[in-house]
Amino acid sequence: MYILRKDGVKTTIKDVAKLAGVSFKTVSRVINEEPSVKPDTAEKVHQAIAQLHYQPNTAARNLAGTKAYAIGYVYDNPNAYYIINMQNGILNECRNRGYELIIHPCNASSANVTDEILQMVKRSQLAGLVLSPPLSEMASVMDVLDDLDIPYVRIVSGSATKRSHRPCVFVHDRDAAKNIVDHMISLGHQRIAFISGDKGHRSTEERKLGYREALLDRGLSVDPELEIDGSYSFESGVKGLKSLLDLETPPSAIFACNDEIASGTLFAARLNGIDVPGKLAIAGFENSPFSRQTWPKLTTAAQPTDQIARQAAQTLIDIIQSARNVKFGSSGKVQHVHFHPELVIRESTYLPD
Amino acid sequence: MYILRKDGVKTTIKDVAKLAGVSFKTVSRVINEEPSVKPDTAEKVHQAIAQLHYQPNTAARNLAGTKAYAIGYVYDNPNAYYIINMQNGILNECRNRGYELIIHPCNASSANVTDEILQMVKRSQLAGLVLSPPLSEMASVMDVLDDLDIPYVRIVSGSATKRSHRPCVFVHDRDAAKNIVDHMISLGHQRIAFISGDKGHRSTEERKLGYREALLDRGLSVDPELEIDGSYSFESGVKGLKSLLDLETPPSAIFACNDEIASGTLFAARLNGIDVPGKLAIAGFENSPFSRQTWPKLTTAAQPTDQIARQAAQTLIDIIQSARNVKFGSSGKVQHVHFHPELVIRESTYLPD
Numbered sequence: 237m238y239i240l241r242k243d244g245v246k247t248t249i250k251d252v253a254k255l256a257g258v259s260f261k262t263v264s265r266v267i268n269e270e271p272s273v274k275p276d277t278a279e280k281v282h283q284a285i286a287q288l289h290y291q292p293n294t295a296a297r298n299l300a301g302t303k304a305y306a307i308g309y310v311y312d313n314p315n316a317y318y319i320i321n322m323q324n325g326i327l328n329e330c331r332n333r334g335y336e337l338i339i340h341p342c343n344a345s346s347a348n349v350t351d352e353i354l355q356m357v358k359r360s361q362l363a364g365l366v367l368s369p370p371l372s373e374m375a376s377v378m379d380v381l382d383d384l385d386i387p388y389v390r391i392v393s394g395s396a397t398k399r400s401h402r403p404c405v406f407v408h409d410r411d412a413a414k415n416i417v418d419h420m421i422s423l424g425h426q427r428i429a430f431i432s433g434d435k436g437h438r439s440t441e442e443r444k445l446g447y448r449e450a451l452l453d454r455g456l457s458v459d460p461e462l463e464i465d466g467s468y469s470f471e472s473g474v475k476g477l478k479s480l481l482d483l484e485t486p487p488s489a490i491f492a493c494n495d496e497i498a499s500g501t502l503f504a505a506r507l508n509g510i511d512v513p514g515k516l517a518i519a520g521f522e523n524s525p526f527s528r529q530t531w532p533k534l535t536t537a538a539q540p541t542d543q544i545a546r547q548a549a550q551t552l553i554d555i556i557q558s559a560r561n562v563k564f565g566s567s568g569k570v571q572h573v574h575f576h577p578e579l580v581i582r583e584s585t586y587l588p589d
Numbered sequence: 590m591y592i593l594r595k596d597g598v599k600t601t602i603k604d605v606a607k608l609a610g611v612s613f614k615t616v617s618r619v620i621n622e623e624p625s626v627k628p629d630t631a632e633k634v635h636q637a638i639a640q641l642h643y644q645p646n647t648a649a650r651n652l653a654g655t656k657a658y659a660i661g662y663v664y665d666n667p668n669a670y671y672i673i674n675m676q677n678g679i680l681n682e683c684r685n686r687g688y689e690l691i692i693h694p695c696n697a698s699s700a701n702v703t704d705e706i707l708q709m710v711k712r713s714q715l716a717g718l719v720l721s722p723p724l725s726e727m728a729s730v731m732d733v734l735d736d737l738d739i740p741y742v743r744i745v746s747g748s749a750t751k752r753s754h755r756p757c758v759f760v761h762d763r764d765a766a767k768n769i770v771d772h773m774i775s776l777g778h779q780r781i782a783f784i785s786g787d788k789g790h791r792s793t794e795e796r797k798l799g800y801r802e803a804l805l806d807r808g809l810s811v812d813p814e815l816e817i818d819g820s821y822s823f824e825s826g827v828k829g830l831k832s833l834l835d836l837e838t839p840p841s842a843i844f845a846c847n848d849e850i851a852s853g854t855l856f857a858a859r860l861n862g863i864d865v866p867g868k869l870a871i872a873g874f875e876n877s878p879f880s881r882q883t884w885p886k887l888t889t890a891a892q893p894t895d896q897i898a899r900q901a902a903q904t905l906i907d908i909i910q911s912a913r914n915v916k917f918g919s920s921g922k923v924q925h926v927h928f929h930p931e932l933v934i935r936e937s938t939y940l941p942d
Contacts, residue, residue, distance in 0.1 A: 305712060306659075306691065316673040316878070327694060336713045338659065338689050341680060359658060360689045470882050499882055506884050525669070529823050529852055531859050531884065 249290070256284035304363040306336040307552060310353055311368050312344040315468050315496060317524040318541055325545025326366055333553045338362065344370045344436075350380045357386055364552045366545070369393055370437050378402065389552040389571075391544060393439040403555065403571040405548045409439050409521070412537040412577035413446025414453075416519050417491055419535070419579060421454045423586060425489035425517060429462040431476035431501065433493035437468075443493050443521060462487055466497060473500020474507075481508065488516060489585070495520035495527040498534050502584065517585040521577070532583035539577040547573050602643070609637035657716040659689040660905060663706055664721050665697040668821050668849060670877040671894055678898025679719055686906045691715065697723045698789075703733045710739055717905045719898070722746055723790050731755065742905040742924075744897060746792040756908065756924040758901045762792050762874070765890035765930035766799025767806075769872050770844055772888070772932060774807045776939060778842035778870060782815040784829035784854065786846035790821075796846050796874060815840055819850060826853020827860075834861065841869060842938070848873035848880040851887050855937065870938040874930070885936035892930040900926050 249267075253260040258277060265273050266281040273281075284290070309326055313319055323339065330337050340356050342349050349371075357365070364387035371377050372390035381388050391405045420428050430447045433440040448458050464479060466472035473492055477500075480486050492498035498520030502512060510516050512532060519535040520527055527534035551571045602620075606613040611630060618626050619634040626634075637643070662679055666672055676692065683690050693709050695702050702724075710718070717740040724730050725743035734741050744758045773781050783800045786793040801811050817832060819825035826845055830853075833839055845851035851873030855865060863869050865885060872888040873880055880887035904924045 316669050319673060320669040323692065324694075327692070334712075336691050336693065336709065338691050339676065339680070340689065341677075356689065359687075470878065503882060503884060525823065529856060531856060 251288055252281065252284045252290050255288060256280045304361045305334060306338050306360060306362055307549065307556075308338045308340055308356065308360065308362045308365045309368075310340050310342055310356070310365055310371055312342050312371055313368065313468070315494065315524075317496075317526065318522070321524075321541035322368060322545040325542035325547075326549040328542070329546045329549035329553065335363070335553060342371060344374065349374075350376050353377060354380050354384065357381075357384055362386065363556045364388055366548045366552055367391065368545075369439055370434075373438050387552060387555045389548045389555070391548050393437075393442045403551050404573075405544055405551070406572065406574045407439075407539065407544060408574065408576045409442040409537075409539075410446040410449070412539070412579070413443040413491070413521065414450045415446075415579040416521070416535070416537055417447050417450035418454070419581060420489045420491065420517055420519065420585060421450065421456065423489075423517065425487075426456060427459070427462065427485060427487040428456075428489040428491060429464060429476075429480050429487035431464045431466045431473060431490060431492045431497050433466060433468040433472075433497065435465065435467075440493055443491075447491055466493065468494050468496060470496050470500035470503070473497040473502070474504040475500075477501045477504035477508075490516065490518050492518065492520050495522045495524045495534055495536055498536070498584070499526050499530050502530050502532075502534070513583065513585050513587060519585055523577075523580055527580075527582070530584070532587075535582045535585040536580050537577040538580050540575065544575050547575075604641055605634065605637045605643050608641060609633045657714045658687060659691050659713060659715055660902065660909075661691045661693055661709065661713065661715045661718045662721075663693050663695055663709070663718055663724055665695050665724055666721065666821070668847065668877075670849075670879065671875070674877075674894035675721060675898040678895035678900075679902040681895070682899045682902035682906065688716070688906060695724060697727065702727075703729050706730060707733050707737065710734075710737055715739065716909045717741055719901045719905055720744065721898075722792055723787075726791050740905060740908045742901045742908070744901050746790075746795045756904050757926075758897055758904070759925065759927045760792075760892065760897060761927065761929045762795040762890075762892075763799040763802070765892070765932070766796040766844070766874065767803045768799075768932040769874070769888065769890055770800050770803035771807070772934060773842045773844065773870055773872065773938060774803065774809065776842075776870065778840075779809060780812070780815065780838060780840040781809075781842040781844060782817060782829075782833050782840035784817045784819045784826060784843060784845045784850050786819065786821040786825075786850065788818065788820075793846055796844075800844055819846065821847050821849060823849050823853035823856070826850040826855070827857040828853075830854045830857035830861070842871070843869065844872050844874075846874060848875045848877045848887055848889055851889070851937070852879050852883050855883050855885075855887070866936065866938050866940060872938055876930075876933055880933075880935070883937070885940075888935045888938040889933050890930040891933050893928065897928050900928075 249260045249263050253263045258281060262273060262277060263281050266278045309323065311319060327337055338360050342352055366389055368391045372392050389403045393407050393409045417428060430444060432444060451458055461483060464476045466476050490501055492501050498518055501518050505512050505516055512518055521537045523536045523538035527536040602613045602616050606616045611634060615626060615630060616634050619631045662676065664672060680690055691713050695705055719742055721744045725745050742756045746760050746762045770781060783797060785797060804811055814836060817829045819829050843854055845854050851871055854871050858865050858869055865871055874890045876889045876891035880889045
């Protein structure tokens, strides 16, 4: 399918209009999926587009006031699998809906991160944005985007936030974390440690809350020396185990805030000749490829990152296409979607007989 | 730094022109880094831009004939680390040069991959493209891009290709593969197996050629039963080892086409109770985080994917900015850069005393 006519000249929107017997404004409306076109007319236009192999360009789309067919994904996350899965989920939706994806990593702790996002949106004439933690949780970022009046969908950890008048995809890390620790307690573990992810990420906080809830619900106490500060990295798992082994009474189980940390903990356990799960049970979070490629395989929570991301992109594109100029908030159009990661039990916590 | 004036109105290119005492065409030329502007004048314009916190938008840039400030990265690769490193390398250069990045995965084996790329370039009004294998090695893709007259830089495996009149970043996989196998032979191995990556990827072919060259140079023969077809995945390494163990005389060393395959091979060796490196030496390729997180750590070839990608983006943006309308080919402007991955010896092949 080429966009050139047989005589080598580009097929234009006028060619399509002529063949369909409608005005070019109507063709433009069909291309932009505006609801004001009659189904019969739309069908005629689609047939003409197919027959001429016409490829709408940005200029044609702009005729109807639709600004752009690219969405942006703005993120700050060092976890390669998380990012790839996020991107793939968004890209799948983009492919289906005819959008392109601009990716833009930011340093969330930088003083001018909001300026950077502002400039990126302006320069790229984006139709909308998907945000993942921690940027999706920063009020300053939301303020800038609200000022620009650009649609955005946030992926957030947790079940309630202050700005829930904006569309969100919620990931219930806390419940999933609680299930993991519950599973460890059922296996008889009483000293269960927690190695946290990056500070300031809500996922870290939510997973820690789930860890504590599980302990308290089962009548165990929260021991501060078993809560280790870390970051979402393999190295953090290695370091975390080292400091836990220095304790007078080391834990018999460790819940690491994600699979990458858990892999590091497992690696360090091997270095120290500790049998997993015989002497130490280890669990991660995310169900990344990591979790299936370690030895033994990791118990984890299945967080369907690609589906979460695709849902966010779907919500965003729905908003862009159907309500570009409509304010959200009190209009009743706010979309909230919820994901509940599921417990996946593998050999790093439990060896079946 | 905001792009609004104190009175809430956007700073425009005309405000900058007025303050600098030049025409807005001149401001546009400075923004587009055209060489035709006198240094004094450019300096005045830059000062006015800084003073007004002016942020050039696409429209302003278009005034001077420069079409777009986004480049595209088109790829077909299942390896998360490779893609993340490629993206990060390109993004680093984009950040420095004021470009955005559109990512677009393709299925290289799809019949309409060239149409897809064509449409993507048209729709996104891209300034240029970076291509990685296998797309960078497909004549049909290059033909389409040549027809569009859009700048592109190819990352290719190997040292010579038919289309070397186009800018390329060459990665010398063959020599690096040869070094790995050489290292294994020095350790006394005589039956060394090869598990390949995806068919049709030149990297697979180049690494296999390097493997064979090392054997032949050291007076060993190439044994077809030791060359296993695979793909660039963990599972391929697991399967590869299984079929090698079925041989009457299994190999004592395995060179896997990348670290992901090698991790799978290592995993399967553990499943079968085989001591690594005592009974079996295993090496990968790429020096991905994988290679440092397995137990034992993997011998590999350090391929600086992010630097390779950054170099490709740098070459591309240089071309876009300095020679947008100049034909390459015979003009002497072709840029070729070479990368030589280096041998990294770790515990999966050699345990120091």
